[in-house]
Amino acid sequence: MKAASMVPVFLVGFLLVFAATDFPEWGNPQSPASDSPVSSHFIGKTGVDTEVPNMVTAVLADYRGFDTMFETVVVFIAGMAVLAILKNSVKKGSVRRDHEVDAEPDLIVTNMVRLIVPVIQIFAFYVLAHGHVSPGGGFQGGVIMGASFILIALSWDLETALARFSLNRCMGVAAAGILIYAGIGIFSMFLGGEFLDYAELERVLPVSREMARYHAMLGVEIGVGCTVTAIMFALYANLSSEGKLEGGL
Amino acid sequence: MNGFQFIAASAGSEGGSLFPLHLFGMFLGFLGLIFFLGTAVGMMRFPDFYTRMHAAGKGDTLSTMLMLTGFALVTMEDFSLGSWLLFVKIMGVVLFIFLSTPTSSHALMRAAFEDDEMPMTEEDLKKSRKRGKKK
Amino acid sequence: MFEDGAILNELFLERLNYLIYVVLLLIGLYAMIAKNNLIKKLIGMSVFQTAIILFYVSIGVKEDATIPIYLPEHDPHGEHAHARGGPEALSRGQVATYANPLPHVLMLTAIVVGVATLGLALAVSLRIYQGYGTIEEDELLVKLEREDARTRKAEFPVADSPKVESKRKPVAKRVSKTGKSKK
Numbered sequence: 001m002k003a004a005s006m007v008p009v010f011l012v013g014f015l016l017v018f019a020a021t022d023f024p025e026w027g028n029p030q031s032p033a034s035d036s037p038v039s040s041h042f043i044g045k046t047g048v049d050t051e052v053p054n055m056v057t058a059v060l061a062d063y064r065g066f067d068t069m070f071e072t073v074v075v076f077i078a079g080m081a082v083l084a085i086l087k088n089s090v091k092k093g094s095v096r097r098d099h100e101v102d103a104e105p106d107l108i109v110t111n112m113v114r115l116i117v118p119v120i121q122i123f124a125f126y127v128l129a130h131g132h133v134s135p136g137g138g139f140q141g142g143v144i145m146g147a148s149f150i151l152i153a154l155s156w157d158l159e160t161a162l163a164r165f166s167l168n169r170c171m172g173v174a175a176a177g178i179l180i181y182a183g184i185g186i187f188s189m190f191l192g193g194e195f196l197d198y199a200e201l202e203r204v205l206p207v208s209r210e211m212a213r214y215h216a217m218l219g220v221e222i223g224v225g226c227t228v229t230a231i232m233f234a235l236y237a238n239l240s241s242e243g244k245l246e247g248g249l
Numbered sequence: 250m251n252g253f254q255f256i257a258a259s260a261g262s263e264g265g266s267l268f269p270l271h272l273f274g275m276f277l278g279f280l281g282l283i284f285f286l287g288t289a290v291g292m293m294r295f296p297d298f299y300t301r302m303h304a305a306g307k308g309d310t311l312s313t314m315l316m317l318t319g320f321a322l323v324t325m326e327d328f329s330l331g332s333w334l335l336f337v338k339i340m341g342v343v344l345f346i347f348l349s350t351p352t353s354s355h356a357l358m359r360a361a362f363e364d365d366e367m368p369m370t371e372e373d374l375k376k377s378r379k380r381g382k383k384k
Numbered sequence: 385m386f387e388d389g390a391i392l393n394e395l396f397l398e399r400l401n402y403l404i405y406v407v408l409l410l411i412g413l414y415a416m417i418a419k420n421n422l423i424k425k426l427i428g429m430s431v432f433q434t435a436i437i438l439f440y441v442s443i444g445v446k447e448d449a450t451i452p453i454y455l456p457e458h459d460p461h462g463e464h465a466h467a468r469g470g471p472e473a474l475s476r477g478q479v480a481t482y483a484n485p486l487p488h489v490l491m492l493t494a495i496v497v498g499v500a501t502l503g504l505a506l507a508v509s510l511r512i513y514q515g516y517g518t519i520e521e522d523e524l525l526v527k528l529e530r531e532d533a534r535t536r537k538a539e540f541p542v543a544d545s546p547k548v549e550s551k552r553k554p555v556a557k558r559v560s561k562t563g564k565s566k567k
Binding site: 002005006008009010012013016017020021023025026027028029031033034036038039040042043044045046047048051053054055056058059060064067068071074075078079081082085086089090133134135137139143210228231232235238239242 | 398399400401402403406407409410413414417418442443444445446447448449451452453454458459460461471472473474475476478479480482483484485486487488489492493495496497499500501503504506507508510511514
């Protein structure tokens with residue numbers, strides 16, 4: 001079995017190495033990825049179109065907004081599926097396993113987490129809101145925010161974290177994130193543009209067309225951040241407790 | 250361009266008064282690397298879980314802090330507002346590493362203790378030495 | 385192409401990065417094919433994914449270029465541009481100083497979606513463990529086989545007998561029985 005599986009592995013490896021000779025060299029400015037019209041359009045026109053200095057954010061939330069919206073939906077569906085698979089799969093208070101240690105929350109760890117969690121959450125907001133001018137954005141900020149709740153669950157137990165961010169609220173926030181995203185898209189449709197055509201928002205915002213896209217992108221990133229935060233925490237809460245939502249790690 | 254050329258170039262490009270700061274930053278960086286080496290050796294050579302965590306926790310914290318401080322000093326090109334901002338940011342990272350890394354190693358140690366992992370005693374060490382000699 | 389080591393030169397000196405990704409990808413592929421443990425298969429999947437992410441990021445590398453965030457002097461809406469009067473697209477020379485943002489964008493979403501799918505896969509394997517008490521693939525297959533045989537026996541209690549008619553009768557009986565019990 002193991003020897004037989006080496007055959008396709010090496011076959012694929014040979015094909016890939018053979019194909020790699022046709023790829024551009026490391027950092028070649030003439031390579032298709034760096035010299036294509038798409039690349040030069042994104043680099044040259046992003047600033048004119050949107051007033052966002054960070055091209056990655058602009059391409060993510062504006063030019064490829066449709067793609068990003070459904071990526072967020074994929075994250076949401078994954079969280080829903082984990083919930084559906086694991087909910088009530090084990091009865092509450094059923095047999096304890098060996099690896100579950102009954103321990104009080106540690107004094108040093110909990111106090112340190114008390115000190116650090118607010119900073120992590122402020123940093124998450126910073127990453128989310130500052131994503132237009134520096135590396136960052138909704139996905140990154142959401143993951144950091146979710147990590148702060150996971151840290152609470154790790155250092156106390158799951159109930160403490162769920163008291164702050166219950167699973168129902170979790171799924172509500174996740175759905176609200178997608179609704180914010182799609183709502184901005186549909187709102188710009190009502191204003192006469194196309195779906196996710198943020199420039200039309202200038203009719204309700206007292207700014208120029210470019211600046212309207214800037215603000216709409218911030219709204220979209222907030223939606224993404226909400227969904228990612230909630231789903232990251234829901235994933236951890238369900239996977240660590242087999243859907244029981246109780247106990248420590 | 251090797252390291253010495255880089256040092257020479259970066260020192261030469263700045264004003265003469267900044268040279269000691271650069272050199273001190275580089276020195277801190279190298280010191281951090283030495284402590285990292287000590288951490289790695291300790292992780293490999295120490296006999297049981299607690300001593301290994303001792304090497305990992307202490308050495309890792311100190312070396313990361315030293316390297317980041319050195320980095321902050323090296324990036325301190327001129328004493329303008331922008332470089333001060335970068336300096337403060339890096340020192341913030343240093344502060345949080347100083348707080349979080351010992352806590353995490355403490356949590357690991359405690360988890361091991363709760364799991365009835367016993368620290369190695371001198372008798373255990375003698376036994377393992379005897380066994381090693383027999384082999 | 386194969387003469388005097390040109391291909392080796394091409395591969396190991398100029399395209400070493402692709403070679404590394406191929407090796408990483410093969411490690412992931414091997415783990416996915418050959419390992420019995422479902423969690424190890426998932427680890428293989430993650431390694432595979434990492435290889436592809438690294439490949440995309442290395443595609444986006446451009447010599448003498450900086451990250452795709454406008455420097456203040458290039459920003460079409462920055463103060464410098466307003467001094468010149470109105471926003472204008474970057475010239476070709478300026479475009480060459482920025483890396484392509486597209487691979488970064490694609491991988492940004494791919495990483496998060498990868499985490500979500502990994503979580504889903506872990507949930508499924510957790511459920512499999514609850515149901516069958518194992519996540520080793522060969523043991524799982526044996527158990528599934530046994531269970532299949534059991535259900536077949538329950539549905540066709542005399543499946544071993546050669547006659548076709550005798551196979552059908554009990555089924556009809558069973559169905560009618562369940563129908564009665566429902567009433």
